Amino acid sequence: MNSTPAVTLYPLGGLGEIGLNCMALVSGESMIVVDCGLMFPDDSLFGIDVVIPRFDFILANKDKLKGIILTHGHEDHIGALPWLMRSCDATLYGSSFTLALAAKKLEEHNLKEFTHFEAVEGGQTITLGDFKVTFFPVCHSIVRGFGLGIETPAGRIVHTGDFKIDRTPLDGHATDLPAIKAFSEKGVMLLLSDSTNAEREGFALAEREIKSALAGIFKEAAGRIVVTLFSSHIQRMQEIYDLAHASGRKVAVSGKSLFSNIEIARELGHLRVPAGAEASLDDLPSLPDNQVVLLVTGSQGEPLSALSRLAYGEHRQIKVQKGDTVILSSRFIPGNVRAITRLINRLYKLGAEVLYESVQAIHASGHAHAEELRLMLRTVSPKFFIPVHGEYRHLVKHARIGVSCGVAPERALVIEDGQPVTFSDGLIRLEDPIPVEHIYVDGKGVGDVGVTVLKERQLLAGEGLVIVVMVVDEKTGELTFGPNILSKGFVFEQHYSHVLEDAKCIVLDIYENVPPGQSDLLKERIRSALRRFFRKVLERDPVVVPLVITL
Amino acid sequence: MNSTPAVTLYPLGGLGEIGLNCMALVSGESMIVVDCGLMFPDDSLFGIDVVIPRFDFILANKDKLKGIILTHGHEDHIGALPWLMRSCDATLYGSSFTLALAAKKLEEHNLKEFTHFEAVEGGQTITLGDFKVTFFPVCHSIVRGFGLGIETPAGRIVHTGDFKIDRTPLDGHATDLPAIKAFSEKGVMLLLSDSTNAEREGFALAEREIKSALAGIFKEAAGRIVVTLFSSHIQRMQEIYDLAHASGRKVAVSGKSLFSNIEIARELGHLRVPAGAEASLDDLPSLPDNQVVLLVTGSQGEPLSALSRLAYGEHRQIKVQKGDTVILSSRFIPGNVRAITRLINRLYKLGAEVLYESVQAIHASGHAHAEELRLMLRTVSPKFFIPVHGEYRHLVKHARIGVSCGVAPERALVIEDGQPVTFSDGLIRLEDPIPVEHIYVDGKGVGDVGVTVLKERQLLAGEGLVIVVMVVDEKTGELTFGPNILSKGFVFEQHYSHVLEDAKCIVLDIYENVPPGQSDLLKERIRSALRRFFRKVLERDPVVVPLVITL
Structure with missing residues (x-):
């Protein structure tokens, strides 16, 4: 069979x-x-x-x-x-x-x-x-x-x-x-x-409902309209172009990923820009506010995006002002909520009205x-x-x-x-x-960054790092350099010179009590003593790197 | 006047x-x-x-x-x-x-x-x-x-x-x-x-509605019930104790902050635990599943909380099993969403049913x-x-x-x-x-950790750190030690020994081209050359710390 x-x-x-x-x-x-x-x-x-x-x-x-x-x-x-x-x-x-x-x-x-x-x-x-x-x-x-x-x-x-x-x-x-x-x-x-x-x-919201909500906003807005959305959402962009055209506005675009996707979509005929509905960023200042739509990247609050530059007053061509309406036609991805809401708050301070999914149905x-x-x-x-x-x-x-x-x-x-x-x-x-x-x-x-490296980065991120350097004479066991202590991401050193001085004394003390030639033991003792010390005086636990050079 | x-x-x-x-x-x-x-x-x-x-x-x-x-x-x-x-x-x-x-x-x-x-x-x-x-x-x-x-x-x-x-x-x-x-x-x-x-x-949901939703869940649940909530939400705890009592269940508590708040609330008469509605964690294994409620910390997915230990099979007294119902009677704070949903997924894998705000009205x-x-x-x-x-x-x-x-x-x-x-x-x-x-x-x-230290921590977190150590003879300008290169949170060194060897050669080359005695210049050149090198071969930009000791 x-x-x-x-x-x-x-x-x-x-x-x-x-x-x-x-x-x-x-x-x-x-x-x-x-x-x-x-x-x-x-x-x-x-x-x-x-x-x-x-x-x-x-x-x-x-x-x-x-x-x-x-x-x-x-x-x-x-x-x-x-x-x-x-x-x-x-x-x-x-x-x-x-x-x-x-x-x-x-x-x-x-x-x-x-x-x-x-x-x-x-x-x-x-x-x-x-x-x-x-x-x-x-x-x-x-x-x-x-x-x-x-x-x-x-x-x-x-x-x-x-x-x-x-x-x-x-x-x-x-x-x-x-x-x-x-x-x-x-x-x-x-x-x-x-x-x-x-x-x-x-059912998920229909795109028609989104378009209708956007149409309402376009109708109400007396000043400029700024829209951010996912850069691949060509359909939503089409709605923006159509609504802009219908309300006598021109659309300018700011942000690399939007430019590139719009270019591809237009070439393939998936995005039809109505005649006369386009403007360049440089044209905007000469247009009346109620004829402007600005399509921008940054719906997730990305630090260098166009929206972020607008919110921080760092956009070269445009300053957000009272009367502007900013539309976030996108979802807040959970990890980005704080970054996005930070932008929203800043836009409000600049006088703009800001609309987003949680207050209005403008994303599906x-x-x-x-x-x-x-x-x-x-x-x-x-x-x-x-x-x-x-x-x-x-x-x-x-x-x-x-x-x-x-x-x-x-x-x-x-x-x-x-x-x-x-x-x-x-x-x-x-x-x-x-x-x-x-x-x-x-x-x-x-695939080379695995658990070990990530764990190290996590420790460095949380508490910073302290490096102890000393040079020991191989023959005499004498200290010929150091101990010097330097740190990264640990404390503001000027304020903590006394703590770092105390740490040096601890290192010296250990050095004097470890027999010459046992540099592994010396390093281990330095590491654990300094960690104990910093935990006690600062309640911090930096990565301690002892460098003992024997010459 | x-x-x-x-x-x-x-x-x-x-x-x-x-x-x-x-x-x-x-x-x-x-x-x-x-x-x-x-x-x-x-x-x-x-x-x-x-x-x-x-x-x-x-x-x-x-x-x-x-x-x-x-x-x-x-x-x-x-x-x-x-x-x-x-x-x-x-x-x-x-x-x-x-x-x-x-x-x-x-x-x-x-x-x-x-x-x-x-x-x-x-x-x-x-x-x-x-x-x-x-x-x-x-x-x-x-x-x-x-x-x-x-x-x-x-x-x-x-x-x-x-x-x-x-x-x-x-x-x-x-x-x-x-x-x-x-x-x-x-x-x-x-x-x-x-x-x-x-x-x-x-209007915000009324607590009465939450209690009624919880009552429905208590009625349906055939096995054990695990509840997590904000540890200060005494009113909600009262509801849990009352519902447990009414359905012939006993409540055990796991998690320090819950213990402490429950103790305070009981002492002041704000939480009334019905007679016979309590159990210790150690009693639980001997109770039938349908007589158990476990009140636990961890509603925000905190790594060492009781709920987290349950989800990872690391709780000393309790193993989550098929038939258990886990209730997250709490809000997902945006920054914690990934940690919380990770726990939810793990609890599902253990066979539990998990209920949370976005699927059922169990938090107000x-x-x-x-x-x-x-x-x-x-x-x-x-x-x-x-x-x-x-x-x-x-x-x-x-x-x-x-x-x-x-x-x-x-x-x-x-x-x-x-x-x-x-x-x-x-x-x-x-x-x-x-x-x-x-x-x-x-x-x-x-207040001592400011912008500078945070910036350093951010750089260390993202790319790790590379330390270059060398000792130069003050009189002759000869290299008496190094260059040695070590790293933290940068790469898994075993896999990248060739890159670190190449980096050493770059440092040697710089050393040979900087006039003796100019150790600041030497350090600056090392730093910028290594950053360029790592960016080119690895597209990474670690913090580079050159230590040049002159003896």
Whole structure:
């Protein structure tokens, strides 16, 4: 008796965290990869630039790799490409907009010219080895995102990508449920669906509601309007341009990432700037206030962004003034709340009115809420269901939603990164876990900053460092230099010269009591005595580095 | 013509930030201080323990100081007392519960025995020099908080303290609006009112609703129940004890701050533990799961808290298991969101069900929402209004609410810390600003860690540090030791020995090209060359400390 061929799913990131989205699908000699995202570090990861998935599994099987599919252009889906593509030359598939963003990123790492790009359209089907992949347009907070219908030798898979189901979508921004339904009618073995908002009931706000709220603000505003938003949210930018045009305003742009994304979107026809709705920053001072819209970067309070420069009065062309309305059409990412509210307070002090999500509905999540997730589950009606794109709690809640929509409880699987699942004969099998990891990128170093170095940075951050230098004569055991004490990030030395003098006496005392030649013992004693001393007199515990040079 | 005596208000903290609440009122030779709070540092304040107000103004006038009034026992109202009371011996006034918390804090700093405490009751009036202060019970997220009615030679002032107006209060936890109304009927010159929730419309959730939600959870839970909450929220604890008792459960407590506050509250009769509703941690294993409630610290994800130990399987007596329900009856403070959600995810992995504010209404803010603020404004009907207790944006919004309630726009003043206001003859005058500051406390150091040290800590945190040591013979200019390179928090040295070797060569090269005797030049060249080198090969920019010893 022949069994059907097996397909194995390898989640490498995104199942257990928001970010790092990356998975591989393997069937015999064919492998495809879906997404290749990064994650931004939290504050405990001192000095880390970005976090990326561990790619060992993909690289070990790269002879099988038929293509990398990018569902959409957000950093958590394409941001880790530079670190994968330096060791891998597969073709990237996605919408032309997604690929343009990926190309820009690869260009910054000098990898663009070595990469093959294949743009696909919504509704198109491509064959990659054993896999046939159909691209379904989905509505999300970036244009031209796709969900995937994947025909495999072991059955059909639907991967939603990041999506929401906007019931009243603006032109060209609907999730193509009919196409997903048509694909699913032949029977879907597995649904992989976005869990980000599984804890939020009902429907996400529709973009139409946001546009209408923005329209109200544009109507009321007597002075200049400043808008900040996520730099990849082309749809929202279109609304701003349209509203500006309708109210006789011109839009100027400030901030590098906005410029670059607007350029790409215009080139590809995803952003249509109405004739006469543009201004340069230098034009602004000569325009009446009620004809000005300024689109700026900085929705997360980033220190060098245009919004930050405006709030601190350091923007070259523009000064915020009484009568200005500043709109933060974006979410406050939790780690950035203090930075963002600091800007808001400063803008108020400059006399501006400031509007943001918590006081007015001017931002909508791009991820489906529970009711939309149910709609997707009922549309696909899968045999198996694996929630993806979420922290563990989101995956658990989404699995429960799956069960409430008719998935058998034993077929709604909460699995995490590194847990492969094989589908064969309509059954599943959990394979032995493969190594996955959050790889830390610091400058050019990939994965070299680990627990030890981070721990050291944490200690240095909290208490600073004290260096003790002394030179001892090898023959006589006499002190020929020092002890000198210097510090970094410890105390303001001018105010604490007496403490540092006392510390020197302690070091001298130890030196006199340690037999010559035992410099390791000497160093250890110095370290522990100074730590004790600083704890006692200052209640601080700096890193102590004793340097004893024997000459 | 005699003018009425002047009273001047000196805001020292809390007008422009949430935290640091502290103000002085001066009339002739009398000064009173209202509250003396701290603020917890954000992540950018590396190593700082707490932030306190600058007390110079109080200390410079301490001969006039008639008393310090504490509205309630939260850290942002009493937490800075140890730093004020070490230089000041005024009497503290407040409810017995508030004073007990203050006393505990002062005891930790060996200041309790030098401090005078005078407990007051709701409704009581005391005279402090030129001021007559009446204490109004208010509803807040801590028991026995007071608003203040202050009769001054220049007119009546109402200071709300932190409050909400619970329309259906649980026994003994109402804001005494009738008393405030009675006080106000004779005419109030100035209202100072809590602005924390000025941006939130409607009414704050009532504690009765929280209790009812908790009752539903207690009814459903088949296994053990674990509850975490703010350790000072005695009212909420009472609800937990009552619900436990009613459902045949016993409450055990884990976590130092809970123990201590429960002890104080029981002693003063603010927490009544029903007979038979207690258990010790060691009893728990022998109790059936459905008879257990565990009250734990850790609602903000603090690393060593009881909840954290539970989530990481490191709690000595208890292991979280399938069937347990964990309730976070608390707010997620923005800077702690990642730490808290990390615990939630871990608890889910252990099989527990976890409930928290964003998925269920199990926490209520203790601060009035806009509708309640309007009620207060209409009850007091003040001539002047100064919003307090908020960031600048909250003060602005609250001032607008004041105007909407009939305060004349020019009499609703948004002022910040350090801006004194004098009231006299029914008029006001803004005085010259006095110096105010966020004073950083690091261990025993108060105010000594400033911008320079913090900047150094930030650099060390981000990139670590590299030390270069060498000894040069004074006479010959020969190198007698080194260059040796060591690092902290920079790279994992084993993996980068080649980079460090290259760095040594660079240092040697510089040494050979700098004329002997110019060790400052040598150091500067080493520093800049190594920074350039590390930026180029690693894209990192550590702090470089060159130590050149001439012997």
